[in-house]
Every structure is written in structure tokens, then in C-alpha cells.
Amino acid sequence: MTAPRPDYETLRTHLDTTQRLGRLLYASPHPAACDELIGALKAALRAAQGLYRPTATGCLTHPAGPVEPEPQPGDTRCLLCNGRRRGTRPREAR
Numbered sequence: 001m002t003a004p005r006p007d008y009e010t011l012r013t014h015l016d017t018t019q020r021l022g023r024l025l026y027a028s029p030h031p032a033a034c035d036e037l038i039g040a041l042k043a044a045l046r047a048a049q050g051l052y053r054p055t056a057t058g059c060l061t062h063p064a065g066p067v068e069p070e071p072q073p074g075d076t077r078c079l080l081c082n083g084r085r086r087g088t089r090p091r092e093a094r
């Protein structure tokens with residue numbers, strides 16, 4: 001089972017926390033405050049990464065499109081984009 005996808009609100013909350021902790025660290029530099037900020041930054045990073053899930057094609061235009069079965073040098077995993085670039089269209093796209 002995969003972890004649930006963080007929502008934008010989760011990211012926003014972590015970013016708000018990092019801002020608050022950054023101000024505190026600036027006002028009162030302390031190793032523990034720095035560690036706390038770093039922890040909050042890592043949580044924000046995880047939330048940001050969770051907003052994007054890679055697709056089989058890795059293509060933003062065709063995330064659910066067919067996957068290139070035999071990629072050539074310079075190809076992507078997206079069969080539709082590769083076909084467009086080569087000037088051919090795969091059967092699935094017609």
C-alpha cells in the first residue's frame with residue numbers, strides 16, 4: 001500500500017512552520033533552533049515531493065499515454081512524444 005498523497009494544505013503548513021522557525025532562529029541563534037528549522041524544512045520538502053507522482057511515461061502532456069516499448073537513444077518513455085518527434089504516430093494515437 002502506498003502512502004497517502006500530501007495535499008497542498010500540508011505543504012503550506014510546513015512552509016508556514018519553516019518561516020516561523022526561521023524568524024526565531026534569526027532572532028535567537030541556537031543549535032537546537034537550527035535543528036528544529038532543518039527538521040521543518042525536511043518535512044516541507046517531503047510534502048512538496050509528495051505533490052508529484054511520477055507516471056509510467058514520465059510525460060506531463062501524456063501522463064496516461066502508452067509507454068515506449070523500445071526506446072532509442074534520445075527517446076523519452078512517452079511513445080506519443082517520441083512518435084511526434086520522429087514524425088510518426090503510434091497506432092494507439094490515431
Ligand SMILES: [Zn+2]
Binds near residue numbers: 061062078
Ligand atoms: Zn508525451
